[in-house]
Amino acid sequence: MKPFTFRSLFPGLILAAVACATAPSARAAEELVVYCNVQEEWCRPMVTAFEKATGIKVSMTRKSSGETYAQIKAEAANPRGDIWWGGTGDPHLQAAEEGLTEPYKSPRLADLHPWAVRQAEASKYRTVGVYAGALGFSFNTAELAKRKLPEPKCWADLIKPEFKGEIQVANPNSSGTSYTLLATLVQMMGEDRAFDYLKALHRNINQYTKSGAAPARAAATGESIIGITFLHDAVTHAVAGAPLKVVAPCEGTGYEVGSMSIIKGAKNLANAKKWYDWALTVEAQDIATVAHSYQNPSNKKAVLPPQAPKLADVKLIDYNFAKYGASAERSRLLGKWDKDIGALPK
Structure with missing residues (x-):
């Protein structure tokens, strides 16, 4: 039997230290914090479907869009959220102008209706349209x-x-x-x-x-x-x-053009981009129908429920998103x- 020495513990201690040092970042790689602005009945199945598709654990908070904008602004020095999904586009555009969100060009942009892409272009790709109503x-x-x-x-x-x-x-x-x-x-x-x-x-x-x-x-x-x-x-x-x-x-x-943005300084940026790309897919946007939500989806191939009010049937004004989403205005x-x-x- 080898005599016990402190030196004989060194390899184990080193491995334990390495494990402790890497464990938080490994866990962080499988986490995502979502601020959701649609109704709870739609937020929850979105989270469940994303977790199932990716294995990433999601923490979700549901608030109104004005409240979420205020929260993101208050947390700007130490962001707690990663992705801001849903809610009217005006506060998303204001947050974009104020540098509270990250620019990101999703490879899914080509799949979207022009009104959704215009939202991205107006914000210099700091937000994108996910639905309209x-x-x-x-x-x-x-x-x-x-x-x-x-x-x-x-x-x-x-x-x-x-x-x-x-x-x-x-x-x-x-x-x-x-x-x-x-x-x-x-x-x-x-x-x-x-x-x-x-x-x-x-x-x-x-x-x-x-x-x-x-x-x-x-x-x-x-x-x-x-x-x-x-x-x-x-x-x-x-x-x-x-x-x-x-x-x-x-x-x-x-x-409205309901929008989605990646929060500036997101601690789980890679996972935020995964949610962003996934949320623009047909599969993700069709969850709205299951959740009894009747917005017009931004993906051109997503299903529009028959009960949904069609934008083409409504007398719409030429809403100036750039002006009324600007911070000062x-x-x-x-x-x-x-x-x-x-x-x-x-």
Whole structure:
């Protein structure tokens, strides 16, 4: 038997030290932190499918797009997230302009609709379109009939006195949906008239929610008669059996290009790029149908559910994504909303 010496332990200690030193990086290679901005019912199957396809373990947080933008900005010195998936494109464009996201040209760009590629080009490839959806509202047909109220068909109808306290919409500071509404009205009416309209609408609002999709849920349950959201958010509840009628406003409306970005300084950059490329595939985008989400997918070969509102059937304005996604303009409009609308008494 060999005599025991400390020297005889050295090889084992060295191997243990090497293992300890390399273990965290090995684990990091199989991890990904996703900030998801669509509904939980879509976020979860996306994560599950990606983990199954790649073996990469995903930690996912679901918030609204405005909240996620604020979080990424607050964490800029020490990023905690890797990929920002979904949510309206305006905050993605603002983050791109502010250098909060990484440029990346996916080899999947050629598979996408032109509107999705234009989003990438406008951001110098710091974001890309993953889906699109038109803005509008929905109303609870049962509640409307019970109160013998006329069906609203236009933006102008929503400021009528008979709808006082019966409408729900999100706060544009936390919700990309509601910021799209703000920017849409400014582009359609001019800024002064748009804010006059918002002041009149304020009288009919019972609650400014944090989430952009929440007003559709409120209309579906009868908590409110009308909810202003993207059309696809209302369709989800109508398909599930809620007494909702979905309306694309008669005057025309804006739309979103739901986007995806890699967060600047991502600790799992290689895995973030894997998610980015995978999320643009037909297989990944078809998960929306399974999750009962009715946006228009950006991959040209992905399935568009028959219930989904088709962009070609909606009177869309020529929404200026570059201008209203710019940091200065977005901050200015939100500041004006806080001062002129958010500060009004209820």
